[in-house]
Amino acid sequence: MRRIGILTAGGDTPALNATIFGAVERANALRIEVVGIIRGFAGVIDPRLPHVRLNPLFSTIPEINPCRGGTLLGASRTYIDPAQTDVLAEIMLRLQKLGIEGLVCIGGDGTINGMQPLSELFPCVLAPKTIDNDLGLNYIDEPNEWTREESENGGLVSLLKPPAHESIDLEEIVNFATPGYATAVAVVVQGVERLRTTAESHRRIAIIEVMGRDSGFIALGSSYGQPDIILVPEVPLDMDHLEQRVAELYDLQKHVVIVVGEGVRDASGRQLGAATKSYDPAGNVIYSGAAEELKRLLALRFGDEFFGSRRKHESADSVLFTRKVGHTQRGGRPIKFDRFFAAQIGGKAVDLIVEGRNNHLATLQWSRADGFFLDSLPANKLRDPWKRIHPRRVHPSLYDAQRFQPSRLGKEYLMTILTNAIGFDDVEELRAETFSPGKLSTRYQSVNIDIQRRIETVK
Numbered sequence: 001m002r003r004i005g006i007l008t009a010g011g012d013t014p015a016l017n018a019t020i021f022g023a024v025e026r027a028n029a030l031r032i033e034v035v036g037i038i039r040g041f042a043g044v045i046d047p048r049l050p051h052v053r054l055n056p057l058f059s060t061i062p063e064i065n066p067c068r069g070g071t072l073l074g075a076s077r078t079y080i081d082p083a084q085t086d087v088l089a090e091i092m093l094r095l096q097k098l099g100i101e102g103l104v105c106i107g108g109d110g111t112i113n114g115m116q117p118l119s120e121l122f123p124c125v126l127a128p129k130t131i132d133n134d135l136g137l138n139y140i141d142e143p144n145e146w147t148r149e150e151s152e153n154g155g156l157v158s159l160l161k162p163p164a165h166e167s168i169d170l171e172e173i174v175n176f177a178t179p180g181y182a183t184a185v186a187v188v189v190q191g192v193e194r195l196r197t198t199a200e201s202h203r204r205i206a207i208i209e210v211m212g213r214d215s216g217f218i219a220l221g222s223s224y225g226q227p228d229i230i231l232v233p234e235v236p237l238d239m240d241h242l243e244q245r246v247a248e249l250y251d252l253q254k255h256v257v258i259v260v261g262e263g264v265r266d267a268s269g270r271q272l273g274a275a276t277k278s279y280d281p282a283g284n285v286i287y288s289g290a291a292e293e294l295k296r297l298l299a300l301r302f303g304d305e306f307f308g309s310r311r312k313h314e315s316a317d318s319v320l321f322t323r324k325v326g327h328t329q330r331g332g333r334p335i336k337f338d339r340f341f342a343a344q345i346g347g348k349a350v351d352l353i354v355e356g357r358n359n360h361l362a363t364l365q366w367s368r369a370d371g372f373f374l375d376s377l378p379a380n381k382l383r384d385p386w387k388r389i390h391p392r393r394v395h396p397s398l399y400d401a402q403r404f405q406p407s408r409l410g411k412e413y414l415m416t417i418l419t420n421a422i423g424f425d426d427v428e429e430l431r432a433e434t435f436s437p438g439k440l441s442t443r444y445q446s447v448n449i450d451i452q453r454r455i456e457t458v459k
């Protein structure tokens, strides 16, 4: 193999450049040229196929900085429509014209679904990335637990049956953790800690919304910030139980901190944050305010009287306050765990392409004896009986719905990933760079400017 392509698809995550770096370094060692495609699948759909040579003469271009968040290649949520066979055929011809013999796609569940039709025509592998930590399986036969039911409007909806396994064995998890997750959790933990002191000083109830679409892994990880209550999308809200716990805690400590995963649902399955349904270009629901809706529900239940009778002469509306951690979870410098494993995964993805393992994904596995190690899996193993790949959910055995906290196993899971996730250099970077005087006199140097000078197109 002499030349491969690489692209970053879906939402950006902190360790994308580290994955690209790992892939290019491995390719240098194997004397393979790497061509970076601009803006994910949007780049391959574009007839000009904008691209950048990432290792001329087998040396990595300086713009690839594994410590920098985002992606020097640009990303998009554009995916290939499997029904458009003519577009697929054109893409394949275009890639061949550029002399590309295989494609490494860096992405999450949207990307791997989007990669499926292309992988029928062209060698593709997936290097996983996601802050949501939802790419993978709790155990290998989990995809068979999906079922389909008719929805209210006559269409079909996929539903996850109650899991066949009451508990999981951490060693069985397919793709234990994905680069991007640890950094996102680190940001959330800081956010929770900082909001805590305001809630505590002003005797308020903070409702903090974190990302994670339909999976509560980020919410689960927020437990390092010691929130009083964690709500995950996988467990429908029990409002009576929640109200009772919030009241208990408010009486005890005069403030409460609640973390809510953006995809949280009520008992009838309604997503709190999707009151006004809108979708992104990939068809994902855009969550507009789970925290706001939860605030409304709690304010209705408590009313002003609850706080008045506790000598807090403010309305429920002002005692309860919401904050979204938002896109700060996705941005900025990746911490050590993410940088290191992202680079390893990038290298592994190149090996997979070279070994001819079409439509495989590189995975990060864990065992008690060996710690973290790399492996791979055919993407087909992730598909449900209708060929769909679903985001991994927080398994019930990782979360204690009674206490609104991670279970004992959930804590073990988190400790495995996060105990040593921050490196000395991460701390040093904060110390040396935050108030570096040079920043006051130099403008932000965007990698987009340097990459623009390198972009080439096919004729």
Ligand code: F6P
Pocket (backbone or CB within 6 Å): 011, 131, 132, 211, 212, 213, 262, 280, 287, 330
């Ligand atoms: O899937 C990754 C993710 O960060 C989700 O957690 C979140 O819901 C979504 O992307 C936000 O997407 P966007 O950046 O397009 O608003």
